[in-house]
Amino acid sequence: MKILVVGSGPSGLHFALTALRKGHAVTMLDVGNTRPAIAAPAESFMGLKRSLPDPVEYFLGAEYGGITLPSPNPTDDPEYYGLPPSKDYVFAPDPRFRFRGDGITPLRSFAAGGLAECWTGGSYPFDDDDLADFPFTHAAIAPYYGEVARRIGVGGEEGDDLAYAHHDNLSAPTPLDASAALLAARYASRRERLQARHGVRFGRSRQAVLTSAHGEREACRSCGRCLWGCPNGALYTPSITLRECMAFETFAYRSGQFVSHFETDGGGGLAGAVTFPVTGGAAERFTADVHVLAAGAIGTSNLVLRTQYKASGEIVRLEGLMDNRQVLAPFFNLAMLGRPYEPDSYQYHQLAFGLPQERPRHYVHGQVTTLKTGAAHPVLQSLPLDIRSATGVLRALRSGLGVANLNYADTRRAGNYLTLSADGQEWPALTARYRPAPEEAAEIKATLRKVGRFFAAIGAPFVPGMAHVRPIGAGVHYGGTLPMSAEKREWSVSPQGQSHDFANLYVVDGAAFPFMPAKNLTFTLMANAARIADSLC
Template sequence: MKTVVVVGSGASGVHFSLAALEKGWTVTMVDLGRRGHEPVLPDMGFEDLKTQLDDPVSYFLGRNFDSVLLPSSKGEYYGFPPNKKYVFDIPDREQIEVSGFEPLRSYAEGGLAETWTGGSYSLRDSDLTGFPISREDLAPHFAGVANEIGIAGEYDDTSRFFPSDHYLRKPVEIDAHGNYLLKRYKKARRRINKLDRAVIGRSHTAVLSSDHEDRKGCTLSGRCLWGCPVKALYTPSITLSKLKKHERFTYLDGMLANWLEIDNDGKAVALDVTNVVTGGKERIEAQRFVLAGGTLSSSRIFLDTWRLWKGESPRLGGLMDNRQIIMPFVTLAMLGKRCETRNYQYHQLMMVLEGKSEEEMIHCQVTTLKSAQYHAIIQSAPMDLLGAMKLFRLTRTSLGLVNINLHDTPRDDSYVTIKPGNSGEVSKLSVVYVPEENEAEKIRIAKRRVKSVLRRLGCIVPPGMTRLRPMGASVHYAGTLPMSADRRPLAVDKECRSYDIENLFIADGSTFCRLPAKNLTFTLMANARRIGMTAF
């Protein structure tokens, strides 16, 4: 019997496991596995919940009012709602110290992607510069994952940046504001293409517009951020539910992975875990081990393994994340329009701005405002609250956000390492991120270029409201145990097998050699599937 232990149930873990099962392996998944509640009143829309729930205040603002965004709090326009807080509930022992980085971590079933916005963007060969693999290696796995989870989009001007080999499904109905922006783009296309070197098209998102297996097509309930009540928006827990039904799959929840035990031949023999219910430690033996809990978690487990094996704690350099800029805008022609209460909440449009080099490419997701916690937006208007509330009512259908993504490259001064932890068990993770020297200039140029496109679409950008998200906010962490064609320590081969521990594989973003300005999650899934299909 071929046995493999997988750590983590996120985007990478579940798609690796699906592939490994297909190849005949017996899979044991180790996870803490925090769970949320089932969606309330699944047939109701976002606005209906406010009138139909017995206690809407607790549902929307939290029992302790955690989701009320006050002027002194450090929230965002789209803060996580109370029913998604479990995704970020971190066990006390998982200590971390950070510098220049504000990471989000998860120990939930499905991991951080339980809160993703579904952006599913494939990579081109030019995005894979520095990787020992090519687009050809990944292409069948992009298609395989797309068939599994369902990716909606259209073949349009953006397609040359996101090759999709005909796997795109019909997208969800676009809202009136998005439709207006697309029409404006079509009119101003020549100028936008030529002068701004930009293209606009429909987003590629992991959301179904029609039923697929046991998931329903989007009902436009506007509840994406609160958890899609019909599972039209894909999250990894959907695949985990499927895995749990497989006879060769075992899901061990309530377990925190500590480190791997390494024998004298340099092979991993068991995963050491702590059972959070009993507090006791257990060993899980297998022929192969896969770390898929995300870059920070996998780095910590790898570093603790190394510490116990070699007696030293090296630095894992090359930590990356996409810098993101949030730029609100107002589309003048949409002022004073009636609100549609039926909507798909997340982004339906994307914008790509070409650069002189791949590293200068900018990818933006354009979200027109639909359901949200409005008080977070209203208070940012430069007038009294009553006036701001009336202003919001008039402008609501004209508001939108551009989420600007910039690329990142590995540098030695951005790294993770470990320090002795307080628990006496696992170590404390230390994360240091230092931006590129020219980052400020890149941000300035990106903002100027996106504003220029928005102007041609008839939108204005309110002064002083564009926000730079902190590093770590995009949750596209990568690069600490990179793929390398040359055998070297603290790296993996093209199949993501560790050069140091021959039966250890890393199936998450740790192995990425650079980070294009694209949402990472779809590529994580495709790469994890590739590892399962080719190395197992």
């Protein structure tokens, strides 16, 4: 079977790898912006600062783009996470993609590997409560969680209070840094009392990072360079799987192609994809037996909308756009006061927490990141002090600072959608509208208070006045516009990802999710794509 896959993110690549192993021929279309060469891969974070001829340009950028500046509007909340110049390639735009947002500003990527080239490795399986709106259960996807865990390496601990759904091939997590170890020990020493009083469950996070070598990838060596791009492949990114796919003679990776739309065959299916070379030139056409959309929920929906528009002139509305709301709450681990921070350690989350709710769908999931080599200036400039005083305070506090990242579930609602907007151009612009659920503000206030009391009880109180509700779009967990459905409905897909509108089209990314649990979704995207690919034969 000849399969055409659009997009090289985690969904597309794990679909492709599964299909290739089953003997299919796969062509992947992608713009494919590539990662720049890794600077001094043998160096640690501190070694890099000493050895680079111009460390300022590397860490902050020639135009200081790596600095997150305070907003000129004093009512705006600050962002505590910024992306370094080494990740600019992930978000480099393409002028052919035109977007208008109303209440949402989603991130888009045309990089080889997609947005997950910037992820922090959170790999959490969905359980049956998370999957209640999906047309399959955890048992149906569990083998594919295990397979993806074997491919990418997922570290964690089973049997802790977070009680994640089981899957095979779980490896050892990274060693806890000093601040995280103190938090974990404090919770363990009084867990029953803490659970009874606060209802929060605490334990190890799940990380797509190796603690032992796997193929050509080395184990994490705690170099502190996670944010700038792991120099030895320990932290998984999808471009690793792209290289694995390229080893197959039956795989063709066609980068430099902006996919415009599909042509229809007049019989309820697709005839092929129409692309434009990013360097300019005439349109090209690619044909296959099966067409697979894995361009991310936003890109996939755009292609479906453009295909329908090209075929009939009709502008349709894809209802149910979702994104997980995120709240960042800085905290200070009191036991770390005055201790030096650890630059040589795994930088991202090592601990996680969960807050069960009366309604299981409203479960709140969180990750805990202790501040190590990440840029500290967003926190520093938020302190109510002059720069000299703030710098001195930060030196004393840095080792104990951290951020609790609370994630909230989202549901499909008719008022949130993607569509096209005619504006006199040859192609209408993709347009998104999003409004939060009416009860969201009250839910955030209540859960933030509960989690804040819990953190205070383990000796890590939230820093007053610094909790930040991130804008919709910042969570990068988009979905819901082409939902999976056991029933055949317009603008939806089957449990196996097959479109109910175009017979030989499959959707394997977040656009097909009918519900967005609070947990990070990338691990499930990969597992679901592998499940769908396995079902094609």
